[in-house]
Amino acid sequence: MPTCNHCGAHVSDQFARVFADETGAVHACPSCSANAGIAEVARERAPEA
Structure with missing residues (x-):
C-alpha cells in the first residue's frame, strides 16, 4: 500500500x-x-537525484 513520504497518508x-x-x-x-x-510540489520536495 503506497503512502506519501511527506505526510504518511495512503x-x-x-x-x-x-x-x-523513479x-x-x-x-x-x-x-x-x-x-x-x-x-x-513533489519535484520541490524530492531529494536531488
Missing part, C-alpha cells in the same frame, strides 16, 4: 504510478498539497 496505486519518482517514492499527495500543484 495514496492509491494509480496515484503512485502517476506521481511517484524510485517509487511519493513526495506529495492531496492530503498535504493543493491538487493543482502536486507534481510541482
Whole structure:
C-alpha cells in the first residue's frame, strides 16, 4: 500500500504510478498539497537525484 513520504497518508496505486519518482517514492499527495500543484510540489520536495 503506497503512502506519501511527506505526510504518511495512503495514496492509491494509480496515484503512485502517476506521481511517484523513479524510485517509487511519493513526495506529495492531496492530503498535504493543493491538487493543482502536486507534481510541482513533489519535484520541490524530492531529494536531488
